[in-house]
Amino acid sequence: MRIEQPPGSRGSLKWIQRSVAEKWHTLEAPILSAAGGSELRWYSPLAADSYAEYRDEACLGLLGQLHLADALQDFWPARGPQWDALAKTDSGAVVLVEAKSQISELFSPGTAIGEAARLKVDAVFENLADRLKAASRRARWTEHFYQLANRLAYLDFLRRHDVEAWLVLVNFVGDAEMHGPHSDAAWEAAYQVVWHVMGLPKRHALSSYVVHVHPDVRMNGQHAL
Template identity: 50%
Template sequence: MRVVQPEGARGSLKWIQRAINDEASSFDPLVLAKLPRARTIRWLSPLRDDGYAEYRDAAFVAKIGRPELAPDLAEFWPSRGPQWDALGTTDAGQVLLIEAKAHVGEVCSPGTQAGERSFEKIAASLARAAESLGAKPLAPWTDGFYQLANRIAHLWFLRESGLDAYLVLVDFVGDVEMRGPATEEAWDAAYLVANYVLGLGKRHSLSGYIRHVRPLLS
């Protein structure tokens, strides 16, 4: 599914659109510094000349150049799966899944509201991913911090499918309007809590593929 977005007026929607469309010369080096081998990024979304569209489900894997994964993704996750804030690829062949935040409340997402059939598929896939990572969650991944959990699960799916994928968590520092964190340490504390609830240790099989980027807003 291709989902056209308005031009962002505030918060993470505004900042990620600006970062990719207007400030790539300063934003890209922050991302590249977190990746091995990569020297350039080709941003696939959200692009101004594409209606700032964001992508999910079959359109998401098609956008990253792997449309053949659509049937497997449909088996892994029901329709209306994660809608990615941004997607990109690098000259080193890496796929970048971008999740952008401007304030801590965006990290503290509630549990899934999926219907019964969809819930069963989601719960099974999250459980598989969590078990593979050796997670010992305080509650099922369908509950608190669900958004972060499903992003990690999709990273797991892509890497299990043979893609050199990275989940890049872009946490903007200093969004006064949204009362966002003024320091990187505040973001660190938020993710420390999230990972504790999800039962993820500092080291697991995906920890090297989850990267934090902290652009400072002026």
Template identity: 50%
Template sequence: MGRVKQPVGKRGSLKWIQKAINQVPPRKLDELILPKLTGAKSIAWTSPISSDDHAEYSDAAFLEKIKASDLTAKLSKFWPARGPQWDALGRSDRGDILLVEAKAHIDELCSSPAGASSDSLRKIRAALRKTVSYLGANPRAPWTEIFYQLTNRLAHLYFLRTHGQKAWLVLVNVVGDTDMRGPASPQEWEAAYQVVRHVLGIKDRNRLSKYIVHVYPSVSDFAA
């Protein structure tokens, strides 16, 4: 549990993030991320790696991947099992932990914690309340209802940062995926995130904003 093998991606964000991470260096994705990390010069990716079945990680296995296994007990108190399954994980040469969420079309922003038990929902809501309070957010809709895939990632960024980890949330917003009818420009993604922040009641500048990186690779960057 916590390590999930993935098939070779044939379309959408699964396809593009696998291609991005498994490119022979220099990787285009690295070139987009590194300027956002002051002083960092390289990134070592630990998932999804082709020789590791393109596996994605969550829970204790995710903490092990980012070398933070000492937080396993604390994470289990903060968030229930079957937490976020990260699209990619990596670390910069200066020790920055990179938590990646990749998307190829705007509909992927919309989700809820489907299938969660009542006990799990109680823990999730408590964790999200702490995150909302930390950010000084004023939600216009419950954080569990519509943009949950982003809010649970924000909660984990909050958890790691408040436990002394140099974590960054990297949002990889793919441009030009016509098969998925995805945005044709970074501006379309930016407009979508503006709506998301409005609904979630998050100010553009908040206590976590400087640790959130948006990048906008084109499908042509990973077509080879």
């Protein structure tokens, strides 16, 4: 599914569109350092593509992984993660981006889906939690951390199908308009709490493929797109 977006005027929509368009060093350098390669090719969001965001089969096609469409359909219900940005490195690594500008966005309940779809999601989360050795006494992911959990699940799906994929959590610093955090440390502390409440250990099978990036919007100007 391809979902067109307006030019962002505030918050993470504004800053992810702008940082991708302007190829901010503070966005790209940490990704390349982790994933390898010397250059990123961004596939979304692009002005020439109406800043469209992608999910499901359309996401796979954009990243050259359409052969996994049937497997993804078996793995996850329709209307899976809608990615804020998608890219590949010149070495072929797939980059999946979730962007935020305020800490409150870390907490998300599940979306309204049918019973069959919910059972499938619950099974995926339980399986993932077991393999990541999450604590048995943890917050229910579908009720409190649905978005983060399904991003991790999608990363896991690609990795288990031999795709060199990376989940990049872009947390913008200094977005005064949105009352966002003013330091990397504030984001890092927030994620420590979130991972703990989700029951995830500091190191698990996917942690090496999750990259935290903190572009400071104050260093890149405050002009809207």
